Amino acid sequence: MLRDITLGQYYPVDSPVHRLDPRTKILLTMLFIIAVFLASQLYLYVFILGFLSLSVYLSRLPARMIIRSIRPMRILLVFTFILNLFFGTGETALLRIGPVIIWQEGLLNALHFTLRLVFLVMGSSVLTLTTSPVTLTDGLETLASPLKVIKFPAHEMAMMMTIALRFIPTLVEEADKIMKAQTARGADFTSGNLMARARAMVPLLVPLFVSAFRRAGDLAMAMEARCYHGGEGRTRLHVLKIGRGDYIAYLAMAALYVLLLLPRWL
Amino acid sequence: MTDIAHLVCDQVTYRYEPQAEPAVKDISLVIPRGQFTAILGHNGSGKSTLAKLLNGLFLPSEGRITVSGMDTREEKHTWDIRQAAGMVFQNPDNQLVATRVYDDVAFGLENIGVPTEEMPPRIDEALRLTGMAEYADRPPHLLSGGQKQRVAIAGILAMQPQALILDEATAMLDPQGRKEVFDTVARLNREQGITVVWITHFMEEAARAQRVMVMDHGAMAMDGTPREIFSRVEEVRALRLDVPPMTKLAHLLIARGIKAARDVLTVEEMAREVKRLCPSCWKN
Amino acid sequence: MPIVLEKLTHIYQQGGPVATTAIEDIDLVIDDGELLALIGHTGSGKSTLAQHLNGLMKPTSGRVLLDGRDINAPGEDTRKLRFQVGLVFQYPEHQLFEETVYKDIAFGPRNMGLSNEEIDGRVRSAMDMVGLPFEEIKERSPFEVSGGQMRRIALAGVLAMRPRVLVLDEPTAGLDPRARDLLLKDIQRLHMEGTTVVMISHAMDDVARLATRIAVLEKGRLVMEGLPEVVFGRFEELTGMGLDVPQGCQLARRLRELGGPEIPDCYLLESLADSLAAFLKGGGGDAA
Numbered sequence: 059m060l061r062d063i064t065l066g067q068y069y070p071v072d073s074p075v076h077r078l079d080p081r082t083k084i085l086l087t088m089l090f091i092i093a094v095f096l097a098s099q100l101y102l103y104v105f106i107l108g109f110l111s112l113s114v115y116l117s118r119l120p121a122r123m124i125i126r127s128i129r130p131m132r133i134l135l136v137f138t139f140i141l142n143l144f145f146g147t148g149e150t151a152l153l154r155i156g157p158v159i160i161w162q163e164g165l166l167n168a169l170h171f172t173l174r175l176v177f178l179v180m181g182s183s184v185l186t187l188t189t190s191p192v193t194l195t196d197g198l199e200t201l202a203s204p205l206k207v208i209k210f211p212a213h214e215m216a217m218m219m220t221i222a223l224r225f226i227p228t229l230v231e232e233a234d235k236i237m238k239a240q241t242a243r244g245a246d247f248t249s250g251n252l253m254a255r256a257r258a259m260v261p262l263l264v265p266l267f268v269s270a271f272r273r274a275g276d277l278a279m280a281m282e283a284r285c286y287h288g289g290e291g292r293t294r295l296h297v298l299k300i301g302r303g304d305y306i307a308y309l310a311m312a313a314l315y316v317l318l319l320l321p322r323w324l
Numbered sequence: 325m326t327d328i329a330h331l332v333c334d335q336v337t338y339r340y341e342p343q344a345e346p347a348v349k350d351i352s353l354v355i356p357r358g359q360f361t362a363i364l365g366h367n368g369s370g371k372s373t374l375a376k377l378l379n380g381l382f383l384p385s386e387g388r389i390t391v392s393g394m395d396t397r398e399e400k401h402t403w404d405i406r407q408a409a410g411m412v413f414q415n416p417d418n419q420l421v422a423t424r425v426y427d428d429v430a431f432g433l434e435n436i437g438v439p440t441e442e443m444p445p446r447i448d449e450a451l452r453l454t455g456m457a458e459y460a461d462r463p464p465h466l467l468s469g470g471q472k473q474r475v476a477i478a479g480i481l482a483m484q485p486q487a488l489i490l491d492e493a494t495a496m497l498d499p500q501g502r503k504e505v506f507d508t509v510a511r512l513n514r515e516q517g518i519t520v521v522w523i524t525h526f527m528e529e530a531a532r533a534q535r536v537m538v539m540d541h542g543a544m545a546m547d548g549t550p551r552e553i554f555s556r557v558e559e560v561r562a563l564r565l566d567v568p569p570m571t572k573l574a575h576l577l578i579a580r581g582i583k584a585a586r587d588v589l590t591v592e593e594m595a596r597e598v599k600r601l602c603p604s605c606w607k608n
Numbered sequence: 609m610p611i612v613l614e615k616l617t618h619i620y621q622q623g624g625p626v627a628t629t630a631i632e633d634i635d636l637v638i639d640d641g642e643l644l645a646l647i648g649h650t651g652s653g654k655s656t657l658a659q660h661l662n663g664l665m666k667p668t669s670g671r672v673l674l675d676g677r678d679i680n681a682p683g684e685d686t687r688k689l690r691f692q693v694g695l696v697f698q699y700p701e702h703q704l705f706e707e708t709v710y711k712d713i714a715f716g717p718r719n720m721g722l723s724n725e726e727i728d729g730r731v732r733s734a735m736d737m738v739g740l741p742f743e744e745i746k747e748r749s750p751f752e753v754s755g756g757q758m759r760r761i762a763l764a765g766v767l768a769m770r771p772r773v774l775v776l777d778e779p780t781a782g783l784d785p786r787a788r789d790l791l792l793k794d795i796q797r798l799h800m801e802g803t804t805v806v807m808i809s810h811a812m813d814d815v816a817r818l819a820t821r822i823a824v825l826e827k828g829r830l831v832m833e834g835l836p837e838v839v840f841g842r843f844e845e846l847t848g849m850g851l852d853v854p855q856g857c858q859l860a861r862r863l864r865e866l867g868g869p870e871i872p873d874c875y876l877l878e879s880l881a882d883s884l885a886a887f888l889k890g891g892g893g894d895a896a
Contacts, residue, residue, distance in 0.1 A: 192423055224423050227465040232702075238664050239703040242695040243765060244687065244719030261715065264705035268751065276418035283381055283411040284479060285403050285435040293437050295430035295447075367755055367784045468650065495782050498650045498810050499852050525784050564786040569813060569855040569877060576881035582888050591855055595862040598869075602888050606868050 067127075069187045074303055075117035076188045080197025082304040087185045089311050094177045096318045100166070103173050105317045109310070110180055117188045127183035128176055135172055142168035193296075195219045200298055213289030221277070229270060236265045330487060330519045331355040331378055331409070336387035338373055346385070347373040349542040357486070360513045360520045362530035362550075365539035366564045371523050374539065375491045378521065379409040392486060407436055409487040410480030414495050416472035417465075425467075425475050426451075426460040432483045443482075450482035453516075454508055470501025474508055481512070487519040488512065495525060502526070527554070527568045531589045538563055555587035570594045610773055610804060611638040611661060611693070616670035618656055630656040631828045634670070638773065643795075643805040645815040645836075648825035649850055654808045655698075657825065658775050661806065662693035691720055694771030698778045700762035701755070709735075709753070709761050710746040716769040727768075734768035738794045756787030760794070773804045780814060792818065816840065816854040816875040824849070840875045856880040 075083075090109070097103050114124055128135065148163030189197070199216035206212055237247065240261045247258050332355070338348040348370045355361055365371040376382045377389055380396040391409050394401040410432075413419050422428035429447045438446070451457040454474040464472055473493055480488065488509060494502040506529055513520045522533060530536050536553045538546035540563050546553050554560060554571045561567070567575075574588040574597070584601065588594050599606060616634040621627050631653040638644055638661075646654050659665040660672055663679045663686040671678050679689045697703070706712035713734055717727040735742050738760040745753060750761050759779075766774070779795065780788040796818055799805045809815050815822065815836070822839040824832035826849050832839055840846070840857045847853060860874035869887050873879040 192427070220423065221421060224421060224464070227463075228417050231465075235697065236703055238659065239695075239697045239700065240715075242662060242664060242690065242697070243703075243716040244691060244769070245715075246687070246719070261703075261705045265703050268705075269702055273415075273418045276413060276415055277421070279376075279381060280411075280413055280419035280476075281421060281431075283379060283406055283413075284432040285406050285483070286431070287403070287435065291437050292434050293440055293443075294434055295427060295440065295443050297440050366786050500650070500850055527785075564784075566785040570859070573856065573859070573877050573881055573884075576877060577885055577888075580881060580885035582885050591858045591862055594859050595866060595868070598863060598884070598888070599866065602869075605887070606866065 067123075067183070067186050068190045069119055069123060070190070071118050073116060073118040073188070075113055075184070077301075077303060078188075078307055079298050079300050079304050080189050080193045081201050081298060082300065082307055083185050083189055084194075084197050084201060086307055086311055087181055089315075090181045091178055093311075093314055093318055094174050094181070096315070097174075099321060100169060100173075102318055102321070103177070105314060106177055109314045110177065110184070112310070113184050117184060119184070119187055123187060124180050124183055127187075128179050131175065131179055135175055138175060139168045139172045142171055191223050192220065195223070196294075196296055196298060213292070217289075225270075225273065228273075229266065232269055233262065233266055236269075237262055328356050329354045330357040330359075330392060331521070332390045333374075333377070334388045334390075336377060336384045336389055338377055338382060339385045342385075345542075347542050348377065348384075350387070351542075351544050352387075353537070353544065353547070355519060355521065357519055358513070358517045359535060360510070360522065360533045361535045361537060362533035363521065363523045363537045363539060364525075364527075364530055364565055365545075369539040370542035371539045372491050373542075375411065375489050375521065375523055378487075378489055379411050380405045381411070403436060407432075407483045408485055409489055410483060410485040412473060412476050412480065412488065412490045412493045414492040416469045416476065416496060419476050420464040420472060420479075423463050424460075425456065425462050425464060428464060428475060429479045429482050432479050436483060446482045446484070447478075450478040453481055453512065454478040455504075468501060469497045470504040473497065473501070473505045477505070477508060477512075485518065487521065489521045489523075491523050492525065493522075494529065502529075506532070527566050531568045538565065550589060551587040554589060557586075610640055610674060612671075612673040612676075613637075613657075613660070614671045614673065616657070616660060616672065617668050618653075618660065618665060619668045622668055629828050631660075631825070634830050636823060636830060636833070638804060638806060640804055641799075641802060643799045643807065643818055643820045645819035645822045646806060646808045646825065647810070647812070647815060647822060647851060650810075652825040653828040654825055655777055656828075658695060658777055658806065658808060661773070661775050662690045662695050664690075664695065691716075691769050692771055693773045693775060694766040694769055695775045696763055696766050696777065696779065698781055700766075701750075701758035704750040704758060704762060704765075707749060708747050709740075709750050712750050712761060713765045713768050716765055720769060730768040730770065731764075734764040737767055737798060738764050739790065740764060754787075756783055756790065759783065759787070759791065763791075763794070767798070771803075773806065774798065775806045775808075777808045778810065779807065780809070780811060788814075810852070812852040812854045816856070824851070836875050837873065 094106055097106055114121060143160060143164050144158060146161055146164030146167050148161035150162040151159050152162050152165060153160040195216045199212050202210060202212035202215065245258060245261050250258065333351050333353045336348060336351045337346045339346045351374065363371045363374065373382065377384060380402055383397050389396045391405045394405055396405055420428045421431050426447060429450055430443055433443050433446060451460055454477050456471065456474050456478055459467060459471060464475060467475065490509065494505050497505065509520055509522065512518045522529065524530055531550045531554065533550060536548065536550045537544060538553065545563055546559065554567045557567050557571065557575050568589055570588050570590055570593065573594060574584045574586060577584040578586065582601065584597055588597055613634050613636040617632050618630045619627055620630055634657065646657065648654050656665065660667060666680050672680060674689055674692065677684065679686055704712050706715065710731055713731045714727050717730045732742055740757065740760055750758060776795065780791055783791065792814055795805060795807065807818065819836050822834065822836055823830060824839060832842065832845065840853060843853055843857060843861050854875045856877055857874040860871045863869055863871060871880060871883050873883055
């Protein structure tokens, strides 16, 4: 049933990676992405793969979940590979098929770009699979809070994300109900050309927006009644704490950087 | 607390727009500490507006409202008043904020700046009092309507209020959810001495209150015990409301020439009334 | 015999890890002209059953027959058959979307491909049936009227398709006593004028007032079915399922328990008052 939809892809098990402070995980994910771009030679991806495998192993995630995470990207990956392969130029020709020449540099570029994309997606998946959306929001809020000096609404952004997470299942359920109600009145959401289908969405979208606005109004009132008045003077149930695990994770990341940068210095 | 008068309205009028017809007209009332008051009235009678005035969500256009002696118009009291007079709304889906029951109960505590280490005991206690402890880790959208309302009540209880204002909190629930929520609130009233203002369309709920007020066109039309109010069947009907079924039955009997009491409220009272009217009809 | 349900079963996510049986093995005939009340606990499968009646949901097994034709058979135009069974969801005002009341009510007839004159006639009569003043509100936005009126506009939107069977899911939920009363009167009149009505309701006093027959669902199964006096007579079973019983029947039972009089027609207050008054007068009620 629709009631059971889960948001994001959080995989709820207990592991050292799950227990890391969300701020650590967000920062490490960013550092990991930069690391991926630092790999100047193909063999350096072995270290990247090693780091990734280690974090997947420690996070007790099934490896197939990580591999599956690139599935939505597969067309883009193939496209990137082919584009670089066929349209790059260079000096060493590897293969000639009629007028098409495949260059060595083209192949290298194709591999580089494709691998970067794959690791990028896999790395961020480790973050989203091991961190619940709520914790992630907490982490983002705390990380962004120094930006309050430049009037960046860190608390408000986080509150908006929390509320969105809370209401998406409700609205999905509601959309399903409205769709059924309009179908019962003979609405047809599935046939006709693009234009006709877009028009057919009006009886679904208007009530959905009306309902979302009504809910927003109700919720604002309820939050005010529960003494909500912005982030000022607010305490928190979940306080983020940097622990030993976090330091170890940072150290591991530092090690990865050394491995990746060493060839440049030697 | 020594003050007996808990929620006080003194000639309160409220208009949504400066020139508009008042939604609440010249209402004066005193609700003593610990009383369970039901407010009845058809849609648009002003009862929801009155509820929102009582915890400072709306401020009176004229007149004065005090909660435990604090004037709702004084800004320094706003948060104390909202904490002291918690409010539960009609739609159970539209008042929970967090994606987990436990975190939602914490929401109010975070807002009023309760230190982190003091939160868990207060949250646990609130969940226990509403019978929702075993649901602490659930996401709200998987709960029944009655359970969601109990979470909303827990969220308020954690803030240790002295009054609960429920604005048609049972209107969207099934009979079981209604019973769950009513019984929870009745128990809090009885055991914790919390003042309750219960706004409803359901006559059987009002019949269980200590006091019933009926609103009409923004004004207070009737005020008394359930027995006094519902025995005035014609007046209640004229206000486009109903009376509990057993009161209706008593009046049907009277119309059929039986000398039944006019103020019967419950099945049990009606059974006793039949017994009184015909002592010889019983086997024992 | 417009609707026959044969061994109707619906399983959500069949074969999946969280397969749940919503309704199971339901045999039920809905006769022409009756007002069948469908009662049961939340989650007993009432709404799932209702959505099978017009083909919105397809049975996992079993059949739904409309005039002897399986509405889900290959080759049947389910969409056409759907116009014969009007389904009004819970809180139907949440489906309103047009700029004017008129256009919203016309949505169904328009989807049926009717002519403008025909649509106009149907909108007028549908508004009339639910007591909405045509000239006064046809050009108004459906979002600017009262809650009770919104509910009736939504109902009119289904009635304008002139269904032979009207299925109502909790039609009075959330309405105040007066709006509820008006709506129940509309439903009763529609039924009197020949529409077959299936009504899902938690409000037993409403059911007692309107139903000609009651079917009780529990955990997806049809556990009881019959005339109101028969069903409400099985007091213990109903309360055992956590269902309400009209207060009149609670009284009749209490009197019996106390060794008092047997009052037969308990479920309608008027007839209960009649029998009780007759009894009190005859049995020496005034002698005391």
